[in-house]
Structures are given as C-alpha cells and as structure tokens.
Amino acid sequence: MNNKGLLIVLSGFSGAGKGTVVKRMMELHDEYALSISATTRSPREGEQDGREYFFKTVDEFKQMIQNQELIEYAQYVSNYYGTPKAYVQNQLEAGKNVILEIEIQGALKIKEMFPETVLMFIIPPTAKELENRLRGRGTEDDATVRARLKRAIEESQGVEDYDYIVMNDEVDCCVERIHNIVTAEKCKASNNYQTINNIREELKIFSEGE
Numbered sequence: 001m002n003n004k005g006l007l008i009v010l011s012g013f014s015g016a017g018k019g020t021v022v023k024r025m026m027e028l029h030d031e032y033a034l035s036i037s038a039t040t041r042s043p044r045e046g047e048q049d050g051r052e053y054f055f056k057t058v059d060e061f062k063q064m065i066q067n068q069e070l071i072e073y074a075q076y077v078s079n080y081y082g083t084p085k086a087y088v089q090n091q092l093e094a095g096k097n098v099i100l101e102i103e104i105q106g107a108l109k110i111k112e113m114f115p116e117t118v119l120m121f122i123i124p125p126t127a128k129e130l131e132n133r134l135r136g137r138g139t140e141d142d143a144t145v146r147a148r149l150k151r152a153i154e155e156s157q158g159v160e161d162y163d164y165i166v167m168n169d170e171v172d173c174c175v176e177r178i179h180n181i182v183t184a185e186k187c188k189a190s191n192n193y194q195t196i197n198n199i200r201e202e203l204k205i206f207s208e209g210e
C-alpha cells in the first residue's frame with residue numbers, strides 16, 4: 001500500500017462537531033496529524049496559541065501570505081484563516097494522513113492544487129441539533145450565531161463538490177466512518193501505481209533468475 005500520507009479536508013457546518021471528531025481521531029489513531037491554522041480571529045475562552053490556532057494580527061497574517069507560508073487562505077465571517085505549508089508537507093512526507101479542518105473556499109483551492117485530496121463534509125443529524133450545539137457552546141453572541149447559521153446555508157450549496165458526506169450523530173461512529181473512507185482511499189488503484197511498478201520491477205529481476 002502507498003506509504004505517503006493522504007491529505008484530508010474536513011469541512012462542515014459550524015457546530016457540526018468537527019473539532020470533537022478530529023480530537024477523537026487523534027486519540028484513537030496515531031497515523032493522523034492535524035494541521036493547525038493561522039487566524040486573525042480572537043482566541044475563544046480556553047483556546048491556546050499554537051494549539052487550536054496560531055493567532056495572528058492582520059499585519060502578521062498578510063506577511064505570511066507575502067512570504068508564501070500558506071497553502072491556502074480564506075476569509076470567513078470577517079476574519080482570515082490559512083493553512084501553514086511547511087507542517088503539512090513534512091507530515092505527508094513522514095507518512096501521516098494530514099487533516100485540514102477548513103471551510104469550503106479553502107477546501108476547493110486545495111482540491112484544485114492537490115487533486116488526490118479527499119474532501120469530506122461533516123453534517124449534524126438535523127438542523128435543530130446544529131442550532132442547539134451552536135447556542136450551547138455559549139462562546140458566541142447572538143449576532144455571531146446568526147451569522148454562522150446563515151453561512152451554514154451558503155456552505156451547504158457547495159457540498160456537491162465534496163467527495164463524501166459524513167454524518168456526526170455519535171462521535172466514535174463518525175471517526176470510524178472517516179477512518180474507513182481513508183483506508184479505502186489509500187487502496188485506490190490511482191494512489192498505488194508506484195507500488196505496483198516497484199513490484200513489477202522486482203518480479204522481473206526474480207523471474208530472470210541467476
């Protein structure tokens with residue numbers, strides 16, 4: 001099987017539980033690495049610089065763009081978010097499956113640049129459940145919650161460009177679905193031509209004998 005890591009994009013409605021799913025994925029499987037994004041939004045309570053995000057000023061963020069340190073970046077509800085390049089490259093080379101938890105504009109840019117990327121869209125079981133989760137989080141004011149719900153409607157319109165829709169009804173089930181998809185994707189013929197060629201070359205040598 002192909003030893004190079006797979007690039008995985010997880011998107012989904014804000015409040016669909018992506019963060020919890022990713023955290024659980026890291027606990028259960030050590031062949032995954034989570035990319036930490038840079039953002040200009042302020043830290044929420046409990047968030048730490050370098051753990052949830054690299055928190056940047058707008059000027060610092062623009063400097064990162066200028067230095068070509070980001071694979072992609074996008075604006076979301078008036079803040080910038082971007083994926084640092086070096087970490088993703090290093091982890092893929094080390095054979096890790098790298099998860100990018102990013103929104104749709106960034107997801108589509110990544111797919112265009114790296115077509116073998118697997119785009120997954122995480123959905124809640126119902127719309128009501130999504131609203132409850134967003135309000136229950138208690139970290140956003142009413143206007144922000146509304147902005148996110150509105151944005152969720154817009155995001156669902158791009159969903160046909162994703163490869164998989166994965167329901168997060170229960171965290172461990174959702175993690176298992178994602179892991180199963182990744183396992184299947186890694187076995188895809190188009191991801192394994194190099195392996196087949198290596199085996200062919202060796203077989204040629206063996207079959208020719210001494």
Ligand code: 5GP
Binds near residue numbers: 014037082084101105
């Ligand atoms: P939040 O502020 O709730 O942490 O994130 C808001 C949105 O930004 C989420 O949909 C999240 O997936 C997305 N996001 C986080 N990091 C990145 C990134 O590096 N690039 C892009 N394009 N979106 C991101």
